[in-house]
Amino acid sequence: MKTDCQLCPYISTAAAKLAGCDLNLLSDNHIVVSFKKGDSIIKQGTYSTNVIFLRKGLVKIHITGPYSEQIVKLAKPPTYLGLPTTMGDKINQYSITALEDTEVCFIDMSTFRQLLKSNDDFAFEIIHSLCRYEIESFRRCAHRVQKQTRGNLAEMLLDMSKNIFNSDRFQLPLSQSEIGNLIDTSRESVSRMLSELEKDGIISMQGKQIEIIKKKSLELISQNG
Secondary structure: OOOOHHHOOOOOOOHHHOOHHHHHHHHHOEEEEEEOOOOEEEOOOOEOOEEEEEEEOOEEEEEEOOOOEEEEEEEOOOEEEOHHHOOOOOEOOOEEEEOOOEEEEEEEHHHHHHHHHHOHHHHHHHHHHHHHHHHHHHHHHHHHHHOOHHHHHHHHHHHHHHHHOOOOEEEOOOOHHHHHHHOOOOHHHHHHHHHHHHHOOOEEEEOOEEEEOOHHHHHHHHHHO
């Protein structure tokens, strides 16, 4: 499905810098595709001819390593996905899977590169996004290695509350096994730590529904690792 970028309520900060012919070019060279929960949006190692813009939904980004698959992060809209391949070798370096019903824009790679060359403001916003993503990746890597698992779990819950759902009450989008994968621990450890947090009155749980009751306590656990 094609949409008019000028009328799109999900337009990115970068695309909002475009006007006239550039905006028309973007409108003519993208399609909107819907995915159901669990659908694969892109697969690692496959050839890519598109830049992906996440406009609705929630996804996980995961990489298959030498021994197993690793969840790298969760991503919510509005954001571009797969940007490293834009100037790279056109091979997807990771997989993206929908965690809920999701809509993405597939933007033609050559069109995207043309806009980067012709529009300085658009290019600046894309570079700014890449820099922000790199800094965040470094921070996450340092925290994951240096914190104990209880601190990593607390940080993950706070991140979901603040940056994913914007609420202290939300439904976990990942299974306990996937949470363990994300913070480098076992499913059993995740289950035990969630039970301890609930017993201490820091969170309440009903199935996958979580409510953060004592945010300051959770922040202290995250900070102290």
